[in-house]
Amino acid sequence: MPPPTIESEYDVLIVDDDPLQAAFLDQALRLEGYVTRHLVDGSHALDEARRAKPRLVVVDIVMPGIDGLRVCQALVPDVSARGGAVVVASGKPRAVEEPRALKAGAVAYLQKPFSVPEVLAVLQPLLGKPDGxxxxxxxxxxxxxxxxxxxxxxxxxxxxxxxxxxxxxxxxxxxxxxxxxxxxxxxxxxxxxxxxxxxxxxxxxxxxxxxxxxxxxxxxxxxxxxxxxxxxxxxxxxxxxxxxxxxxxxxxxxxxxxxxxxxxxxxxxxxxxxxxxxxxxxxxxxxxxxxxxxxxxxxxxxxxxxxxxxxxxxxxxxxxxxxxxxxxxxxxxxxxxxxxxxxxxxxxxxxxxxxxxxxxxxxxxxxxxxxxxxxxxxxxxxxxxxxxxxxxxxxxxxxxxxxxxxxxxxxxx
Missing domain, CATH: 3.60.15.10 (Ribonuclease Z/Hydroxyacylglutathione hydrolase-like)
Incomplete structure (x- = not known):
C-alpha cells in the first residue's frame, strides 16, 4: 500500500485508554519524526479523524464503553477514502483478534505490549518518510x-x-x-x-x-x-x-x-x-x-x-x-x-x-x-x-x- 498523500494536521491518531502503552507508541513514532495525537475516548475518534485527517489511525480493541473494532469499522470508510489507513492494537490473543481486526477493515494488527521493532516494521511502510x-x-x-x-x-x-x-x-x-x-x-x-x-x-x-x-x-x-x-x-x-x-x-x-x-x-x-x-x-x-x-x-x-x-x-x-x-x-x-x-x-x-x-x-x-x-x-x-x-x-x-x-x-x- 503506498504512503498516503493527503493533507493532514498530523500523521498518526492514537486511540487508546491505556496511558502507558499509548505513551510508548507516541514516543516511538515521534522519535522517528512523525507527528501524533493521543485520544482516550474512542467515541470521539471519527469526529477527530474527519477534522484532522491523520494519515494513520491506531485504535485499541478494549476501551471503556465502546468496542475498538466497532470504532475501526466506523473509521475505515472515511480514512481509506483519503488514502489513509486504520491499524488495530490489542493485548488479547493475536490468533483470535488479528483476523477479526482485518475483517473489520484494519490493514494491520499490533500486539501489545508494543515493541519498537514491530511498531516501526508495521507502521513505517504505511506512513512513508516523515515530512522534515x-x-x-x-x-x-x-x-x-x-x-x-x-x-x-x-x-x-x-x-x-x-x-x-x-x-x-x-x-x-x-x-x-x-x-x-x-x-x-x-x-x-x-x-x-x-x-x-x-x-x-x-x-x-x-x-x-x-x-x-x-x-x-x-x-x-x-x-x-x-x-x-x-x-x-x-x-x-x-x-x-x-x-x-x-x-x-x-x-x-x-x-x-x-x-x-x-x-x-x-x-x-x-x-x-x-x-x-x-x-x-x-x-x-x-x-x-x-x-x-x-x-x-x-x-x-x-x-x-x-x-x-x-x-x-x-x-x-x-x-x-x-x-x-x-x-x-x-x-x-x-x-x-x-x-x-x-x-x-x-x-x-x-x-x-x-x-x-x-x-x-x-x-x-x-x-x-x-x-x-x-x-x-x-x-x-x-x-x-x-x-x-x-x-x-x-x-x-x-x-x-x-x-x-x-x-x-x-x-x-
Whole structure:
C-alpha cells in the first residue's frame, strides 16, 4: 500500500485508554519524526479523524464503553477514502483478534505490549518518510522540538548525545531557538531547506554545551537569513564579539545577525510572544526562560540547582522558580543526576528528577520534561530513572505528564 498523500494536521491518531502503552507508541513514532495525537475516548475518534485527517489511525480493541473494532469499522470508510489507513492494537490473543481486526477493515494488527521493532516494521511502510519541513512548524498552535537534550556523549544512545538545543515553532511562522548546543546543528540542517527567513536564538548562558553549536553554523550562510541572538548580560562575555568569532568563517549574502543582552525581566519578542527571564542557580550568569506563546506557557530551565524538600531554602531559589513556572503547559528542567548521585554534584548547579518533579507538582505544571541528563548514564540507567519519575508523578498527580527528554522528540501544545 503506498504512503498516503493527503493533507493532514498530523500523521498518526492514537486511540487508546491505556496511558502507558499509548505513551510508548507516541514516543516511538515521534522519535522517528512523525507527528501524533493521543485520544482516550474512542467515541470521539471519527469526529477527530474527519477534522484532522491523520494519515494513520491506531485504535485499541478494549476501551471503556465502546468496542475498538466497532470504532475501526466506523473509521475505515472515511480514512481509506483519503488514502489513509486504520491499524488495530490489542493485548488479547493475536490468533483470535488479528483476523477479526482485518475483517473489520484494519490493514494491520499490533500486539501489545508494543515493541519498537514491530511498531516501526508495521507502521513505517504505511506512513512513508516523515515530512522534515513539518517538524519545525505545524498547524498546531505551538510545536516544541528537542534537538539536543543532554551532555554530548561519545557513544550512541537512544536518548541522544547532542548537547542542549530546542526549537519552538508557531503556526504564524515564527521560530524561536533555545540554546545552541550541538543539537542546533541538526536544527539548522532542517532550516536550510525551509522557507523560513528569520529565527530568534535565546541563550541561557555561555557554557560550551549551550553555545558549541554556533561554530560553523550553516544558517549564517543561508541567503537573506536574519538570525536574532539574545543572551544574558555577563561581565565575562561580550556577546557580539563572541558571535563574531563563532561566525568568522563568513556570513552569506544578505545575512544579518542581530544581538542584544538580557537581564532578569520581561521582553516582548513579537505580537505573539512574551519572554520572561529569571536568574537560575548555576555557575556564571545563567537565565531560565518562560515563553508565553499563543496562550501557552513554556518554561525552559536546563541548568538549575534546587534545594531538596528536606533542606532550608535560604536563597529562596525554589520559591522564586515555583512562581516563575506557575501553571506552565510545559516545564523543561534540569535533571542531570540520579537522586543517589546528587551529593557529588552539589554546588555544580544541577538537580535530580526528584527536585524537578517537586517543582512541577508545586507549580501546577501540565507536562514535565526531564532535561540535561549526564552523558555518563547508560540507556538502562536512563530508562530506570524515567520509570521512577513517572511512577512518582502518577502517584502524586496522575494528570501530570512526565518523561525524560530525548533528542528528536516533539511536543505539540
Amino acid at each position: 519541513g513539518r517538524r519545525l512548524l505545524s498547524s498546531s498552535s505551538v510545536r516544541v522540538q528537542i534537538w539536543g537534550s543532554r551532555s554530548a556523549g561519545e557513544s550512541g544512545s537512544a536518548f541522544g548525545t547532542r548537547s542542549c538545543s530546542i526549537s519552538v515553532g508557531l503556526r504564524t511562522g515564527e521560530l524561536y531557538l533555545l540554546d545552541a548546543g550541538t543539537g542546533l546543528q541538526a536544527c539548522a540542517a532542517a532550516l536550510m531547506s525551509h522557507p523560513i527567513e528569520t529565527a530568534t536564538l535565546l541563550l541561557t548562558h555561555y557554557h560550551p554545551g549551550h553555545v558549541e553549536g554556533l561554530f560553523g553554523l550553516p544558517l549564517v550562510r543561508k541567503p537573506k537569513f536574519v538570525l536574532r541572538v539574545a543572551g544574558p548580560a555577563d561581565i565575562g562575555v561580550d556577546l557580539r564579539g563572541f558571535l563574531a568569532k563563532a561566525f568568522e568563517s563568513g556570513q552569506g549574502p544578505g545575512v544579518a545577525v542581530q544581538a542584544w543582552t538580557l537581564d532578569e525581566g520581561r521582553y516582548e519578542l513579537s505580537d505573539n510572544v512574551v519572554l520572561h527571564t529569571l536568574y537560575a542557580n548555576h555557575p556564571t550568569t545563567t537565565l531560565a526562560f518562560a515563553l508565553t506563546v499563543a496562550g501557552k506557557k513554556i518554561v525552559y530551565c536546563p541548568d538549575s540547582e534546587l534545594t531538596k524538600a528536606s533542606e532550608v531554602d535560604l536563597s529562596n531559589t525554589f520559591e522564586r522558580l515555583r512562581s516563575f513556572a506557575l501553571g506552565a503547559d510545559l516545564l523543561i528542567h534540569d535533571a542531570h543526576s540520579a537522586p543517589a548521585d546528587l551529593p557529588r554534584f552539589r554546588g555544580q548547579g544541577h538537580s535530580s528528577w526528584e527536585e524537578a518533579l517537586r517543582l512541577a507538582l508545586e507549580a501546577g505544571v501540565r507536562h514535565l520534561s526531564l532535561f540535561h541528563l549526564a552523558a555518563s548514564y547508560s540507556d538502562a540507567k536512563a530508562s530506570a530513572l524515567e520509570t521512577a519519575a513517572r511512577q512518582k508523578a502518577s502517584q502524586e498527580r496522575p494528570s501530570l505528564r512526565c518523561d525524560l527528554a530525548r533528542d528528536g522528540a516533539m511536543i505539540d501544545l
